[in-house]
Amino acid sequence: MTESDKKSSLWQQIKSQMRQKLTDAIPAWMVESRLRALLRYLLIFSSLITLFSFVFHVLMAFEGRSYSIIDSLYWTLTTMSTLGYGDITFTSDYGRFFSIVVLLSGIIVLLVLLPVTFIELFYEPWMEARAASRLPRKISRRTKDHIILTNYGAITMVLV
Secondary structure, three states: OOHHHHHHHHHHHHHHHHHHHHHHHOOHHHHHHHHHHHHHHHHHHHHHHHHHHHHHHHHHHHOOOOOOHHHHHHHHHHHHOOOOOOOOOOOOHHHHHHHHHHHHHHHHHHHHHHHHHHHHHHHHHHHHHHHHHHOOOOOOOOOOOOOOOOOOOHHHHHHO
16 A cells, blocks of 8 residues: 555545544434525525516516516516616616515525524534534543533633
C-alpha cells in the first residue's frame, strides 16, 4: 500500500466516523420533520408565485394588455424579490395596489421567513450536531475531584 493510499484510506475512515457522529446526533424523526417543514415552505412559496402570476394576468387583461406566462412569472419574481426593474408596470390603481401586496409578501416570504427557516431547519441543527460531536463521551476512571464545564456563562464565571 502506497503512502497516498494510506492517506486516502485514513481520510475515508475519518469522514465515515464524522458522518456517523452527525447521524447519531440528529435523530431520524428530526430530519424527517425538518424536510417536511422545508417542503411546506416551498409549497407555500410556489403557491404564492402561482396565485400572483394568475392575478397578474387578470389585472393586465383588465388594463387591456396581454403578457405571456413567462412574463407573469418574471414580473412576480422580480417584484417579490424587490428588484422591480420597472419594465412591466400597472397603470390602474388596482394594479398598483396589487404590486404593493406582492412586494410586501415578497419581503415577508423571502427576506424574513426564508432566513428564519434556513437557520431553524439547517444551521441550528448543524451547530448542535457539531457541538455534540465535540463533547467527550467517556471520562477516565482515574479522574477525580474535577468539575467539567460544558458552557461558559454566569455560573461558570463564579466557579472559575
